[in-house]
Amino acid sequence: MNAQFQFKSAIERIKANIRDVPDFPKPGILFRDITPILANGQLFRLAVTIFAERYQRKSIDKVVAIDARGFIFGAALAHFLGVGLVLVRKKGKLPSNSYSADYDLEYGSATVEMHKDAIRPGERVVIIDDLLATGGTAMAASNLVQKCGGEIVEIAFLVELAALKGREKLQSFPIFSAIIY
Numbered sequence: 042m043n044a045q046f047q048f049k050s051a052i053e054r055i056k057a058n059i060r061d062v063p064d065f066p067k068p069g070i071l072f073r074d075i076t077p078i079l080a081n082g083q084l085f086r087l088a089v090t091i092f093a094e095r096y097q098r099k100s101i102d103k104v105v106a107i108d109a110r111g112f113i114f115g116a117a118l119a120h121f122l123g124v125g126l127v128l129v130r131k132k133g134k135l136p137s138n139s140y141s142a143d144y145d146l147e148y149g150s151a152t153v154e155m156h157k158d159a160i161r162p163g164e165r166v167v168i169i170d171d172l173l174a175t176g177g178t179a180m181a182a183s184n185l186v187q188k189c190g191g192e193i194v195e196i197a198f199l200v201e202l203a204a205l206k207g208r209e210k211l212q213s214f215p216i217f218s219a220i221i222y
Contacts, residue, residue, distance in 0.1 A: 046094055051087045056220050058084055059200065073200055073222065075171055079113065088199055089117040091219050092169065096122060099194055102164035103127050107182050108134070108153065111170035114199065118169060127159040127166070129182045142184040144177035153178065155185040162190030173198040173218055176207030183214060 058081065060074040078084040092114060105127045106115025112128065119126035132141060132152040139154040160166060168182050179196050186193055193214050201208065201218035208216055 046090060048091065048094070051091055052219055055084055055088055055091075055199075059220070073172065073202070075110070075199060078199075085117075088219070089114060089121065091199075092118045092197060093121045095197070095217060096167055096194075099167075100165055101167050101194060103160055103166045103191070105129060105155070105160070105166050105168040105182060105186055105191075107168065107170040107178055110172070114171060115169045118167075127155060129153050129155050129168075129178075129185060140185050140188045142181035142188075144181040146175075146177065151178075153181045153185065155182070155189070157189065160186060160189035160191040164191050165194050166191045167194050168196045169198070170196075171199050173201040173207040173211075173216070174205045176205075176210030179207065180210050183211070 055078055058077045060077050062072040062074050064070065065072040078088055101122055101124055103125045104115045104119040106112045108130045116126055130153065132154055135154050135156055138157045140157055141152050141154045143150055143152050166186055168179060170179060173179060183193055195215040195217050196211060197217045199219050201221045203221050
C-alpha cells in the first residue's frame, strides 16, 4: 500500500459520489446508491484500499462476504490480503453442507447460509458488506462464523445508516464503517 494514503481524503471523495435516490425502493426511503463508486475505477480502488489499509496487518485468515454487494468488496479485499473468501449466501444458493441463520427484515424474515467447512476453528475473519442498516444480515453472518468456530476480528461496511441503529444489534463485535450517515 501507498504510505501516503490519505484516509480522510479518500472518504470525502467516495462520499461525494454516493448517489441519493429518494423514494426507493418505496416512498419515504432515501436510498444511498454506491453504484457510481463501483463504476469508477479510481473510486472503487479507493474504497477497497480503505479496507486493505485497515486489515493488512491484522493477521486475517478469511474474508467473509455477505450476499450480494459484500461479494464485490470482499473478493477484492481477499485478493489483496492473499486470503480465502467465504460467501454468506441467501438460502438455497450453496451446493454443499451449510449452516443457516435466520434474521428479521422490516417486512418479514430471511435466511442466509455458509458452508460448514468454510472456516476452521480459530481462524481470524473480517466480515464485510456494503451497507449497515438494521444489522440483521450482519448478525446472521456473525452467527454463522461463530458456528464454524471462527474469530471475528471486525465487521466492516462502506456505508452505515446510523438512524437505523444496526450497530446496536452488533454491539458485541468490533464494527468499522468508512462512511456514516
